[in-house]
Amino acid sequence: MNSMTSAVLDEGKVVLETRQLTKSFGGLVAVNSANYRFIERQAHAIIGPNGAGKSTFVNLLTGHFPPSSGEILFKGQRITDFPAHKVSRLGVGRSYQKTNVFPVFTCFENCRLAAQAQLPTSMRFLRPAAMYKEVNERADWALDLCGLKSRGDRVAGSMSYGEQRQLEIGMVLATGPEILVLDEPLAGMGKEESERMVGLLKDLARRFTLILIEHDMDAVFSIAEVLTVMVNGTVLESGPVETIRASKAVQDAYLGDGAEAY
Amino acid sequence: MSRLPRSLSILLSVAIILLGAYPLFGDVLFPNKHAFLMQKLTGIMIMAVMAMSLDLLVGVAGLVSMGHAAFFGLGGYMLAMLSPEYSAANLWVVLPAALVVVAIASAMVGYLSIRTSGIYFIMVTLAFGQMGFYFFNDSKLAGGSDGAYIMVKPAVEILGVSLLNLGDKRTLYYVGLGALVGVYLLLRVVLASPFGRVVSAIGVNENRVRGLGFDPVAYKLLAFTIGGTIAGLAGFLAAIQYGFVNPATLSWHHSGEALVMVILGGMGTLFGPAIGAFVFELAKMGFESVTEHWLLPMGAMIIGIVLLLPKGVGGLLLQLFSGRSKMEGGQ
Known part of the structure; x- marks a missing residue:
């Protein structure tokens, strides 16, 4: 120490x-x-x-x-x-110079995955990820903050470059960082x-x-x-x-x- | 993995119901070949379990393993080695014991191979698979290269009351069907869980998963262990069915066949590789009955499917049944 x-x-x-x-x-x-x-x-x-x-x-x-x-x-x-x-x-949340989202996931799924970092562990096997209320709320919050609230159901890879850059930041936010x-x-x-x-x-x-x-x-x-x-x-x-x-x-x-x- | 389109779910359910009904009407449809076909289908359903377990690694987590058959074979060998020679083993003992041994073996192999990626991962898993093959081929542990027989099928009893007679072909057929449906549903549940979402994401972009705060090594190792253990279950069931195990069940040929089933069926779709097992085995059966050079048309068929359907049969079905392709008028 x-x-x-x-x-x-x-x-x-x-x-x-x-x-x-x-x-x-x-x-x-x-x-x-x-x-x-x-x-x-x-x-x-x-x-x-x-x-x-x-x-x-x-x-x-x-x-x-x-x-x-x-x-x-x-x-x-x-x-x-x-x-x-x-x-x-x-x-310490980090975004990448090259767009680094999960293109096959929807916008919301991208953020929800990131928000799972809020759980003490994601080594949980039975309850669907979609049913973790606090994770969903965190993902919604991040989507809202990065300006993609209306884009939740869009597959990330099909969005414009600029929107993917926003999502990139939304994902970092969803992890619950103090430092960006x-x-x-x-x-x-x-x-x-x-x-x-x-x-x-x-x-x-x-x-x-x-x-x-x-x-x-x-x-x-x-x-x-x-x-x-x-x-x-x-x-x-x-x-x-x-x-x-x-x-x-x-x-x-x-x-x-x-x-x-x- | 997102939810399947409703119509596709219905189609798959109908296919399962037809499979379930087959032993009842097979006699009428194929009077001469019914017993043979029922056995064949049992074997295919067991291979479908194997293919789905490999899909968890290859299609979902992005871990292309060429040694998956080692766990299949090990599951079968555990039954052979744990069964007494002239009396029935207790399923409630030998099945968990076999699965625990396979789980430990796959965790060890996974631990040593998971830090590599791409072609190196393929090579390392291939090497471990072949080590398993030669271990049973060259040792006297269970008959060496001749293999070993399981003379008496395991007994399934509770308090001395026999629940299932695994010697009965129809019973075994339903056990195979139960394993197919059970493993599929189990993997769907696991893939929808937080763990499954992380594993799926690793298959897409491992580095980003790390950046989001998940240790990919731990998740990949567990996925590898789960996949290996399910393959062990398939091998265990196959050993019950055939009453025989030999080193070929562990060999890279067998791993390769499972990989072809996954690719034909559509990587990462889970139901696809199960269909891939049916396509592969039924085509093999068909070509074998026509010509002894069956590998030639078989190879042509595989190339054709891969060329025409890069996402496999499962990918085609998803495209046909998803709402989006309707809107866009696709295919």
């Missing part, structure tokens, strides 16, 4: 923290000694050019990859070596779909601790409170959105002359 209690800073409680977190693939160091602190109920965005190590960082944070070295702490508890399913159970780690939720979306998603993300930012990986600068600036710029696996700069936006180093390295350049 780590003896350090979770630090309470003036801006709030640290819910998730990485210390010297490093991941290398052979000779490539994808994430290099990353120190992050995610504050409860804060919307934290991580930006950076392609290959900066953002997705690897997400995979480390959510137990999909084991780190090469360093530590991950959830509310002060060391979870560095936890497998993905355990991290998810703790309350969203890996490029806007990737590949059209303008209208994007606007709807940004609205959803703003709503989520008010309810959850949000860790957002995103390329779309306008979206990031409108959603996030804290911004971290990642380049070549390391943190270039981190701070309140306005500070980072004005930072000379960041502008040179990543943003170019203005935000619209990206």
